[in-house]
Amino acid sequence: MISLYFLFIAIITTIFLVDITLDLLNMSHRGKDIPQQLSDVYSPEKYYLQQQYEVDNARFALFHKSLMFAVLLVFFIAGGFGRLHQWLSGFFLNPLITALVYFAIIGLASGIISLPFSIWNTFVIEEKYGFNKSTVKLFIIDLIKSSLITLIIGGGLLTLLACLFYRTGDWFWILGLAVMVVFSLLANALYSRVIVPLFNKQEPLEDGALLEAIKKFGNLAGFPVDKVYVIDGSKRSTKANAYFAGYGKNRRVVLYDTLIEKMSEPEIVAVLAHEIGHYRKGHIWINMFTGILQAAIFLYLFSVLSASTEVLLALGYSGNEHPVFHLALIGFALLFSPAERILGLLTHGMSRMMEYRADAFASSHDMGEELITGLKKLTAENLSNLTPHPLYVFVNYSHPTLLQRINRIKGIDKKCGG
Ligand SMILES: [Zn+2]
Structure with a gap:
């Protein structure tokens, strides 16, 4: 079908152009004056370094995205998605195996294209600014482990979905949703216990003033x-972080060793107060619910779209087999990527609102000042951008900017009477 074919091309191109325009807009906004409230984040020398880091990252992203776009466009125009299936169907495999092999080939190919970029990012850019602590050996081991995990978990999930797709007809989207819900609950519950230990050591925080302060x-x-666990993030990068994982009895606080090294005790407690705020305000459940809602909408629309033979034709497949799970999935992913971007605006907006609420929780417990100095330290240590373009923030940021957060925290402090 000709018109659908051109619609796909238009979507792929528009999304790329919008993405790149936003990147360039953000880059051009980089020379802006630093707001008064942020004047103490960087020394002049360090700010110069930050600006260089920004340029290096932007150039890298521009090149990476352009290449991925070109590959996708050429592959699509040449009918690569359909031809690959045509070729595989010549082996007369069972449809489930065909789907798995199909995704394995696509996954492997995109992994091979991305690998040089990942190497460049870690060993050239991050290395240049002193962030990288990973070694070639560790990098290779990480790569093998993460590929295996993707193969097992991603492959398992896809097989299950493909199986339901071919066997349950109209019930597919509801049963598929049930699978996704169970999967996301399990993934959340097991992440800290099963996945993280494959990559990092987590040890209980030793008794002492910090643990006392956190418990208090x-x-x-x-x-x-x-x-409270300490994770050896310093094994790969000097960048710092902290997070909560799991729920109910399994929930745990995880601090990066790099965070403990760089922040004062009250600042660490303030960062944790923010994380506790997310829990107390139910953000974990809100996120999970919106994720499930999104999956329900996507699965339903996918099951409707998969009945269309036109999508198969537009992807370059002209055989008699119908429906074809993996081709329908690729067609769906391409066709709905604009809708996905629009949903992304909503979820990012919601996420930024939740960040303000978590900050407010910390300030309402008198941790506002410590949170501000802690956030400033994190920003400086990670060489984060002080003046992103507002439109770029609106589209891409899951957190408000440092300036927005500081202004909001100070406002709240005033309302609470200091
Ligand atoms: Zn947060």
């Missing part, structure tokens, strides 16, 4: 914390 705050905030 947890009790005060009505959120007792008994499991």
Whole structure:
């Protein structure tokens, strides 16, 4: 079908152009004056370094995205998606095996194209700015492990979905949704216990002033914390972070060793107060619910679209087989990518609102000032951008900018009477 074929090309091209325009807009906004409230984040020398880092990253992203776009466009125009299936169907495999092999080939090919970029990013850019701590050996081991995990988990999930698709007809989207819900609950519950230990060591935080302060705050905030772990993030990068994982009895606080090294004790407690805020305000469940809702909409629309033979033709497949799970999935992913971007605007907006709420939770427990100095330190240590373009923030940021957060925290402090 000719018109659908051109619609696909238009979508792929428009998304790429919008993406690149936003990147360029953001890059051009880089020379802006630093707002007064942020004047103490960087020294002049360090700010110069930050600007260089910004340019290096932007150039890298531009090149990476352009190449991926060109490959996708050429492959699509040549009918590569359909031809690959045509070729595989010549082996007369079972449809499930065909789907798996199909995705394995596409996955492997895109992995091979991305690998040089990943190497360049780690060993050239991150290395140049002193972030990288990974070695070639560790990089290779990580690559093998993550490929195996993708193969097992991604392959398993796809097989299950393909199986339901071929056997359950109209019930597919509901049963598929049930699979996705169970999968995301399991993934959340097991992430810290199963996946993280494959890559990092997690050890309980030693008894001492920090643990005492964290426990004291947890009790005060009505959120007792008994499991605090330290993860050896310094093994790969000097960049710092902290997060909560799991829920119910399995929930745990995880601090990067790099965070402990760089922040004062009250600042660490303030960052944790923010994380506890996410829990207390139910953000974990809100995120999970919106994820499920999104999956439900996508699965339903996918099951409707998969009945169309026109999508198969537009992808370059002219055989008699119908429906074809993997081709329908690729057609769907391409066709709905604009809708996905629009949904992304909503979820990013929602996420930024939740960040303000979590900050407000920390400030309402008198941790506002410490949170501000802690966030400033994190920004400086990670060489983060102080003046992103507002449109870029609107589309791509899951967190408000540092300036927005500081202004909001200070406003709240005033409302609470200091
Ligand atoms: Zn947060």
